[in-house]
Each structure stands twice: as structure tokens, then as C-alpha cells.
Amino acid sequence: MILPRYNISTGEFDGWDSSVNASLNSRPVTKLDVASKYGMDEAEAKQRGYVYKQNPQVKIFGDDGGEFKLRLAINTNQFGRVFQDRSHTFAIRPRPANLAGRIVHNLNVRGKRGNIVQVYPAVEYDFVPNRLGIKNGDYVHFQWTGSNTNPNNNDGQGKAGTDRNNVVLLRGPQYKEATPESGTYGHWGNNYPEHLDNAEFLGLGRDDLQHLGILDNVQFGGEMSELDDAGTYYDLGPRKVTANGIYHYMCSRNNNFSNRGQKGKIVVGDTAVASKKIGWNGGNLTVGTSNVQGVWVQRGAFSSLKPISLEEWSRSDGEARVEAMGASVDVGDSYASNFLVINPQEKLTEGDKKFSVTLKVDSSMSGTVTVYKTDKNNPQWRKVDADIDDGVAKVQVDSGGIVMARSTTNVGLIVGVVIACLIVVVIIVGTTVYCRKHPDKWDSTKRSFTNCHRSLQRTV
Numbered sequence: 001m002i003l004p005r006y007n008i009s010t011g012e013f014d015g016w017d018s019s020v021n022a023s024l025n026s027r028p029v030t031k032l033d034v035a036s037k038y039g040m041d042e043a044e045a046k047q048r049g050y051v052y053k054q055n056p057q058v059k060i061f062g063d064d065g066g067e068f069k070l071r072l073a074i075n076t077n078q079f080g081r082v083f084q085d086r087s088h089t090f091a092i093r094p095r096p097a098n099l100a101g102r103i104v105h106n107l108n109v110r111g112k113r114g115n116i117v118q119v120y121p122a123v124e125y126d127f128v129p130n131r132l133g134i135k136n137g138d139y140v141h142f143q144w145t146g147s148n149t150n151p152n153n154n155d156g157q158g159k160a161g162t163d164r165n166n167v168v169l170l171r172g173p174q175y176k177e178a179t180p181e182s183g184t185y186g187h188w189g190n191n192y193p194e195h196l197d198n199a200e201f202l203g204l205g206r207d208d209l210q211h212l213g214i215l216d217n218v219q220f221g222g223e224m225s226e227l228d229d230a231g232t233y234y235d236l237g238p239r240k241v242t243a244n245g246i247y248h249y250m251c252s253r254n255n256n257f258s259n260r261g262q263k264g265k266i267v268v269g270d271t272a273v274a275s276k277k278i279g280w281n282g283g284n285l286t287v288g289t290s291n292v293q294g295v296w297v298q299r300g301a302f303s304s305l306k307p308i309s310l311e312e313w314s315r316s317d318g319e320a321r322v323e324a325m326g327a328s329v330d331v332g333d334s335y336a337s338n339f340l341v342i343n344p345q346e347k348l349t350e351g352d353k354k355f356s357v358t359l360k361v362d363s364s365m366s367g368t369v370t371v372y373k374t375d376k377n378n379p380q381w382r383k384v385d386a387d388i389d390d391g392v393a394k395v396q397v398d399s400g401g402i403v404m405a406r407s408t409t410n411v412g413l414i415v416g417v418v419i420a421c422l423i424v425v426v427i428i429v430g431t432t433v434y435c436r437k438h439p440d441k442w443d444s445t446k447r448s449f450t451n452c453h454r455s456l457q458r459t460v
Contacts, residue, residue: 001089010079012037012052029053030076052076096238102139103272103289104238105132107264109144109165109251114154115259125165125254127264133273133309134266139238140202142167142212146232157226157253164227165234167212168193169201170248170263186248188263191255201249202268203242211236213252226253244268272312279305287312288360292392293340296356303350308400313339318404327379332406336369337361337393342400345375354396357403363391365407375401 013020013032024031032052035045045051049058049069054076057069095104111125134140146163150156158164170186171194185200193199196209204212211217215230222229251262267273274287278297286294287310294310313321318339319329337359349355361369371386371393384403386393393405 001087003087008078008081012079015080099139099238101289103135104139104141105134107132107140107142109146109262112147112154113150113156113161113163118151118154124260125163125251125262126260127251127262129275130264131275132264132266133275134202134241134268135272136241136244136268136270139240140266141238142234142236144234148232155256155259157256159226159228162228163232164230164253165251165262166215166227166253167249167264168252169199169209170194170250183244184246184248188248188265191250191261193250193252200243200245201247202239202245202266204239208236208239241268244270271314271317273309275307275309277305278302278308285310287340290360292360293358295342296358298353298355301349301353301355306348307344308348309343311341311343313341315339318402322374322379322402325376325379327374327381329381329404329406331372331381331383332370332408333367334365334407335362335404336365336407337405339402339404341402345377345400345402347399349398352398354398357395357397359386359393359395359403359405361388361391361393361405362407367407367409369393369405369407371395371403371405373397373401373403375399 009015012034020032029046030052034050034052035042038045038050040048040050047059048062049056053074055071055074057071059065059067059069061068108128109125110128111123112119114124116124132140144165146165148162150161150163152160154161170188171190171192173184173187174190186194193213196206196213199209201209214224215227215234217236218234219230224230245268247266247268249264249266254262272287274285274294276283276285278285278295279302280300282297282299282301284294284296285308286292293312295308315335315338321339322329340357340359342357359371361371369388371384372381373384373395374381384395384397386395386405388394395403397403
């Protein structure tokens, strides 16, 4: 069970100090210390109105202002109180054995019934995430929950007070847009679903498409034209994504003109993709199964909310994409990592601040591993200082771009080993030639070794 609260906090007192509590209440002026915050003693603060009470009148100029006062709109009933208290019960289930080591993307629903005014400070219905990038072969888990206790006068379709959702592929394009025609399924501008017999959605079978559309795998009968008799919770279960493409889908119920259209987009490709919005508070985003490769942003590094996305390209795919940019991989001798792409490929940080990028590198490489970075605006590979430990390279950057590691053969070490081997060969060959020319010297050497061997035997 989780108990989120919608609180109103204030700087007039320390809400984390346990001694600041109801024991300070009194009428008409509380015992809360306001005076020391403004450099006054208790008597002066009271005389000038710097006290914690309903709508105090304060002399901001002190005695120099005569009797001039400003009235403050302070309601002590509202300061530092809990406005809403919501209890939610949820279950955490073990991962099925067949999904061990697999990436599963949760696709849920957020928001509540009503238009943008009625639901404030919440939001209208929306898929979460409403734009999802998935690698072919990953799994997607459609599930959501709802309520039967929304305000009855809130706008929306279906039975008053209820939440219901479904997922149907949108009908195909009716006119050309900037999106590519090939591999795109469904059209943002449409409000009719594609017929199930013609629908292609993530490679799912017809039964799953029917379940998502009319929820009949968990609901038997009833009035379902607007899903009224469906349960508040729906769970399709994890499904493997097997078809590349750009898919646009919607909820057929929550698409009223007075409400925001509940639509979503899923992009499936052969590369691992992850996306997240990171702002001033910082955060991190990783891509791939290891949760090692990604970006790590400290608080204050970004001045505003940034839509960050990551892609992992294989070595061959990355090289082909770099060449398509009009560049080439002309540094190092061999690859020590895949390509990590950070979008947007522009400066992201505030001032001279930086954020961390971690890259998984091949720790078995015998040469020197160096991390390089480029971007589409300046496709030249630049060396980036990196700390490499236990197969992970960590670099500091201030912008997006393409990052990868290359290994350089240690020529000096190889030359040294080759020279040492040549010296040994020369010594052996020289000794052999000398002994053949002076056999008496060879016989003397053999006798010396024989006497030494006998001496050691007697000693033992």
C-alpha cells in the first residue's frame, strides 16, 4: 500500500522539525517563532505585526513608516496542511521464468475522467508512455487500472463516474504527412480504428488485438460499446514484439471532443531505445539489458526539462550509420564497444556544467581503449577523457551525440617483444655455430654440466 499526500508547505516554519507541531497553537497569536527569522526580538515582532496569525498587518518600515501597515493574506488553516490523502493498494509479482533477462516495457494509463479544468491539478486520460521506443524482440505489457468513483458531473464517455480504457490501432493514412509511408501503421489525424482483419500491431496475433479492443479476455458479456461493464483493472500480460514499424493507436472511448484525444505511438526497430524527460532536479536513463549504459544528470545540470532519448547501435550498424552522415570511423584499430547515441545532439547543460555518460566496453581488449564522441552537426571524432573500471567507461560531457570506444594496438610493446625474441634467437644460433666450429669447447661444457649434476645428487 502507498499513501501519497498533496501537501501545502511554507517557509514560515520548518516542516521537518518534529518540535514544530500543534503544541504551538494558541489564539489569537501562535507561539511559532517568526521574530528570529527577521532579526527581531519577540516584543518588536509583536509590535510590528510579524507574528503567525490570520491576516496579520505588518509595519514593513518600522517606526519610520508611522502607522503604515500592509495586510497579508495568510490563512493559518491552509499553511502547511495536507489537502488530499490518497491510499492505493498494489501487488508486486515475481517475474515469470520465461522472461528472465528480457526487457519488458510497461504501457499504462494515467489521468482521470473530465476535461482539463475539471481534472486539475491532475491530467486527462493519457497513455504512459504515450511515445514508446521498443527494440524488436523486447516485450510490452499492457495493463491499467481505473475507478468507479469519479465526480458524476465530469465530462467523458460511458457511464458517469467511471474510467475505462482500451487500445485499438488507428485507421491508415488518409493524406500524406512527414512520416514515412512504408512501415507506418495508423494515422494521428484519424479517429476511426483499423478493422481487426487488416490491423498490424507490433506483430501481435488477432486474438490479442481483439482482447485489447474489447477486453473480452477478462470480461464476459454486458454493455461493452463504451466498455461500461468492463472491470476497472485490465492486464493483457507481457507480449513479445516481433514486427518493426511506427504504430499509432488510440482509446476508442476516451476520444470525446471536449476532452484530449487519448492516443499513443510505438516505434519498433532493431536497436535498443530508451527515452525520458530530465529537468533541473536531475535523473538518469539507461538503455539495454545491463542498466549500465546511459546518462546520469546531477541536480542543477539542466536548466529546463529536456526530452532525452538513447539508442544503442551495434558495431556494424553504427559504422554504416556514421558513413551515411558523411563521416567514417577513422580512429583506433578495432571496436571496444557498441555505439551509444544521445539525443538531442546539442548542448544540454547550464553554463559549464556537465553530466556523466557510461559506456560498456570490452575489458578483454589487449590494447589501449579510448573513448571518442561525435555528433551530426560536427561529424569529427573527438577524444574524450574517460575513467575505465570493470568494463565500464565513464565520461563527462555537456551535449548529446554519438559515443563509442576504440582499441589501439600498443606498438611499443609489440616491438619490444619482437626485439627480445630476435635477441634470444641470435644467441641460440650463435652458440650453435660456435660449438660446431670448436667441438672441444662443447665437450668441455658437457663435462662441466655432468660434474655439476653429480655434485647436486650427492648433496641431496
